[in-house]
Amino acid sequence: MLVKDKRIAAEGVNTLHKTFDISGHAELQAIRKAQAKLKTNDLSDCSIYASGEPCAMCLTAMYFTGIRKIYYSSSLAEAVANGFEKSEVMTDQNLKQLKDSMIYLPLAGTVDDPVRLWAEGVNK
Numbered sequence: 726m727l728v729k730d731k732r733i734a735a736e737g738v739n740t741l742h743k744t745f746d747i748s749g750h751a752e753l754q755a756i757r758k759a760q761a762k763l764k765t766n767d768l769s770d771c772s773i774y775a776s777g778e779p780c781a782m783c784l785t786a787m788y789f790t791g792i793r794k795i796y797y798s799s800s801l802a803e804a805v806a807n808g809f810e811k812s813e814v815m816t817d818q819n820l821k822q823l824k825d826s827m828i829y830l831p832l833a834g835t836v837d838d839p840v841r842l843w844a845e846g847v848n849k
């Protein structure tokens with residue numbers, strides 16, 4: 726649930742099991758709805774209330790939208806203890822282990838750097 730000015734701006738429910746979309750976490754659903762409703766990407770004047778401690782994906786989205794007040798009921802540790810095994814990799818101490826379990830390399834020298842190309846276009 727996303728709150729702005731002490732009122733509910735948007736709510737979300739977890740849809741990833743129905744839509745087969747891994748980004749269907751309730752927090753992201755609420756953020757999408759709030760951004761569409763308020764017609765802004767800046768939600769820095771909003772707070773979010775979640776049933777569980779946000780995962781790294783949702784926390785990152787909150788950071789990008791400017792949300793800095795996040796309240797949750799259950800911790801990631803409780804989620805893991807109750808069978809949400811993928812929550813385990815989302816803790817700070819395990820993010821490095823997650824990256825180490827993947828091929829996670831910059832494409833330096835093999836393609837044009839899209840950020841540099843974008844910056845050159847912006848600065849023209």
Ligand SMILES: [Zn+2]
Pocket residue numbers: 750752779780781782783784
């Ligand atoms: Zn999440």
